[in-house]
Amino acid sequence: MWIEAASAEHQRAFDEWGKCDRLEIKTCRPIIDGKRIPASHEAIVFAFLADGLEEPVGRFRYFDINPRNRSAEFGYTVNPIYRKQGMGTKMLITAINQIFSTTEINKLYCQTAAFNIASVRLLEKLCFCRDGILREHHELNGKLWDDYIYSILRSEWENRKFFNNKFT
Numbered sequence: 001m002w003i004e005a006a007s008a009e010h011q012r013a014f015d016e017w018g019k020c021d022r023l024e025i026k027t028c029r030p031i032i033d034g035k036r037i038p039a040s041h042e043a044i045v046f047a048f049l050a051d052g053l054e055e056p057v058g059r060f061r062y063f064d065i066n067p068r069n070r071s072a073e074f075g076y077t078v079n080p081i082y083r084k085q086g087m088g089t090k091m092l093i094t095a096i097n098q099i100f101s102t103t104e105i106n107k108l109y110c111q112t113a114a115f116n117i118a119s120v121r122l123l124e125k126l127c128f129c130r131d132g133i134l135r136e137h138h139e140l141n142g143k144l145w146d147d148y149i150y151s152i153l154r155s156e157w158e159n160r161k162f163f164n165n166k167f168t
C-alpha cells in the first residue's frame, strides 16, 4: 500500500462511494435536500445588566444551533470589574433557564481550556458533564494545554435546583 496526493479522478471515485452511505450516518449536522448544512456564523447574544450599573455585567452568546440534534454551543464573559462576585454563576443560570424555557434546544455545550480555572470551576459548580478532553489542543505561552468539552442536557437541568431560579 502507498499514498499519493488525490487526483481529480480519485475525487470522483470518492464522491461515488459517498452515495452508497446515508449522509445521516456520516454526520450529525443538519441535512436538507440531501446536503449537509455547515455551521452558521450567527450567534444569539444576551447582555446581562444590573440596577445602577451603566455597563453590562456580562455577555452570554450561543451559536452553531443544530436543529437536527437540537444542540448549541455557548460562550460567556463577565465584565472584568465584576469577576469573582458570583456574577458568572447567576448569568449562566439565567441564560440556561431562558434557553431551555424558550427554545427546543436539548443540549448546551462549551469548550474551555484546562488552565481556565474560573471557567472550569463555574461549569462544574453548575453540574455540567465533562464530555471529553481535547488533548494538547490549546497553545498558551508556548505550552500545549488540554481543552475540555462540557455539556448539560435539558433533562439534567430540569432536575437541578437552579431550574427556573430567577435572579434579578
Ligand SMILES: CC(C)(COP(=O)(O)OP(=O)(O)OC[C@H]1O[C@@H](n2cnc3c(N)ncnc32)[C@H](O)[C@@H]1OP(=O)(O)O)[C@@H](O)C(=O)NCCC(=O)NCCS
Pocket: 075, 076, 077, 078, 079, 082, 083, 084, 085, 086, 087, 088, 089, 090, 110, 111, 112, 113, 116, 117, 118, 119, 121, 122, 125
Ligand atoms: C469564567 C468567568 C465567566 C467566571 O465569572 P465570575 O463572575 O468570576 O464567576 P463566579 O464569581 O460566579 O465564580 C464561579 C466559581 O469560580 C470560582 N472562581 C472565579 N474566578 C476564579 C479564579 N480566578 N480562580 C479560581 N476560582 C475562581 C469562584 O470562586 C466560584 O466558585 P465557588 O462558588 O466554589 O467559590 C470569568 O472569569 C470570565 O469572564 N473570564 C474570561 C472569559 C472566559 O474565560 N470565558 C470562558 C471561556 S469558555
